[in-house]
Amino acid sequence: MRVGIAIQDTGAFFHEIRTELAAHHQISSFTRRTVNTPFFYDRLNQRLYQRDLRNFLSTNDVVFFEWASELLADATQLPKTCGIVTRAHRYEIYHWADKVNWERVDKIILVSQAKQKEFAARFPGQAHKIVVIPEAVSLERFKFKQRPYQGNLGTMARLQPRKRIYELILAFYELIQENDGFHLHIGGSKRANFPEYFDILHDLVRRLKIEYQVTFYGDVKEPQDWYDQIDVFISNSYSEGLQVSPMEAIASGCYCLSHFWDGADELLPVENLYYTDRELIQKILNFHTLCQEEKQRKQADLLALVREKFDVDRTKVQIRQLVEEVGSRPGT
Numbered sequence: 001m002r003v004g005i006a007i008q009d010t011g012a013f014f015h016e017i018r019t020e021l022a023a024h025h026q027i028s029s030f031t032r033r034t035v036n037t038p039f040f041y042d043r044l045n046q047r048l049y050q051r052d053l054r055n056f057l058s059t060n061d062v063v064f065f066e067w068a069s070e071l072l073a074d075a076t077q078l079p080k081t082c083g084i085v086t087r088a089h090r091y092e093i094y095h096w097a098d099k100v101n102w103e104r105v106d107k108i109i110l111v112s113q114a115k116q117k118e119f120a121a122r123f124p125g126q127a128h129k130i131v132v133i134p135e136a137v138s139l140e141r142f143k144f145k146q147r148p149y150q151g152n153l154g155t156m157a158r159l160q161p162r163k164r165i166y167e168l169i170l171a172f173y174e175l176i177q178e179n180d181g182f183h184l185h186i187g188g189s190k191r192a193n194f195p196e197y198f199d200i201l202h203d204l205v206r207r208l209k210i211e212y213q214v215t216f217y218g219d220v221k222e223p224q225d226w227y228d229q230i231d232v233f234i235s236n237s238y239s240e241g242l243q244v245s246p247m248e249a250i251a252s253g254c255y256c257l258s259h260f261w262d263g264a265d266e267l268l269p270v271e272n273l274y275y276t277d278r279e280l281i282q283k284i285l286n287f288h289t290l291c292q293e294e295k296q297r298k299q300a301d302l303l304a305l306v307r308e309k310f311d312v313d314r315t316k317v318q319i320r321q322l323v324e325e326v327g328s329r330p331g332t
Contacts, residue, residue, distance in 0.1 A: 001327045004060035004082075006030040008071040013089075013244060016138055020316040021064070021323065030056045030063075030071070050074075057081050062327040064319075068092040068100060068108070076101035083326035085109065087319075089135075090241035093119060102126045106326045109319065111135045111242040114263030131322060134266070135242045136312035142224055142251035144303055149295055151288065154230035154254070156187035156220055156245050157237070160194045164236040164259070165201055171236075171277040173208050175284060182213065182284070187226055189219035227252035232287060234280070237261055247310045250302045255295065257283050268302070 003025045005018060021027050033052060034045045053074060057063055058081040065072040068088035073096055075084065087109040088097075097119070102108075108129045110116045120127035153172065157163040165186060172184045190198035205214045220226045223245075227233070233249035235258040242263060246256045257280060258264045260273040274280045287295065 001025045001062065001324065002060045003027045003323060003327070004030060004056055004063035005066065006056070006063055006071045006075070007066045008069045009067045013135065014066050016312045017066075017316045017319050020320050024320060024324075028056075028060065050078075054078050054081075062323050064323055069096045072096070072105070073099040073101075076104040080104045083323075083329065085323050085326055087111070087133075088115070088119070088241075090115065090239065093122075097122065102129075105129065106329070107131060107322055109133050109322070112263040112266050114266065115241055118262075133315050133318050133322075134310055135244050135247065136310045136315040137244060137247040137251050137306070138312050139251055139307065142227070142248045144251060145228055145253045146296065147228065147253065149231050149292060151182045152185060152229055152231045153182055153234060153284065154185040154187070154227075154232070154249070155234045155236060156223065156226065156249075157235075158191050159188045159198050159201065160191045161197060162237055162239055163188075164238055166197075166204060167277070168234060168236040169201065169204055169208070169214065171280055172214070173210060174277065175281045176210070176213060178281070179285065179288065180213070181288070184214045185217065185226075185230060186214065187217045187220040187223070223248060224252065227254060230254050232257060232284060235259060235261075235264075236280075240264070242267055247306050250299075250306045253299060253303075255287055255299050256302060269305075272302075 003021050005027055007014065032049055057075060057078060060082050062083040062085060065086040068086040069092045072086050084105045085107045086105055089111055093115065102123055108126065109131050110119055111134055113132055116130050116132050120130060155165065155168060159165060176182055202216065205211055227249050230249060231254065233246055233254040233256045235243055235246050237259060238261055240261050240263065246258060246267060250256050256268060257272050257274065258268050260275050264273055274283055
């Protein structure tokens with residue numbers, strides 16, 4: 001079967017899925033071409049883009065759109081010539097969903113039950129097409145490693161207000177007033193849409209005079225090595241699809257706590273979730289005071305959960321089988 005892959009945004013979560021599809025089918029990837037011309041630049045490139053996208057759809061049996069964003073919106077305005085499967089993570093539901101002609105999409109993968117309910121409420125006529133397949137991680141790439149507990153707290157995310165790193169720094173400041181045996185490690189790069197946020201975070205740390213207890217890493221190229229120094233990973237976002245970094249952290253041997261964003265209870269047990277900074281601080285202190293054996297037991301319990309629910313070796317097969325189901329239908 002000929003399977004096309006169209007990725008508008010990052011392909012960071014798609015490597016294992018691509019490999020799985022390539023092992024069973026003939027795959028090709030859509031590339032947006034441009035030509036340099038002194039006249040009619042935008043018009044010519046738009047026509048080239050439309051022609052290439054139309055040809056890409058017509059020469060594949062199924063096209064998989066990783067991210068239900070601009071490429072999918074444009075493709076669903078063209079005549080339907082192939083099966084279409086898409087995976088929506090989070091932001092597309094708010095920024096692109098109204099621009100997609102969902103009647104031309106055969107299957108919609110959402111990453112959590114919470115996002116399924118949200119999407120179905122907005123597009124009830126498409127609810128029968130939804131399949132929930134959670135985000136997942138490679139347990140080969142992120143390997144569990146026991147290490148001595150040292151009070152290292154960590155978070156890794158794109159530095160933007162939704163991730164609430166500013167609030168996490170303030171909570172950390174309160175924490176070390178009670179017990180100064182902690183260090184906060186922050187991984188993540190400056191976002192083009194929020195350039196001031198990066199500077200504000202650094203300025204806050206300076207004004208609180210906690211530079212010696214907070215380390216910024218910028219873009220983390222090798223997250224496997226970065227997680228090895230973290231004891232407790234914290235997700236402080238107010239909204240996620242089903243965040244991958246906590247899964248990676250747990251698979252690497254970290255304990256994990258998360259703000260109770262909608263759907264977080266699909267990722268972690270309720271005892272690992274919090275609403276307020278006070279709850280977060282108390283949960284950190286509770287873990288901090290456990291004996292080493294009890295800390296390791298809690299880490300192992302979370303690892304078992306990730307192995308059961310978020311192993312990419314399982315989810316990549318589910319996605320491939322869904323693509324094959326759409327490709328086998330008459331007329332696609």
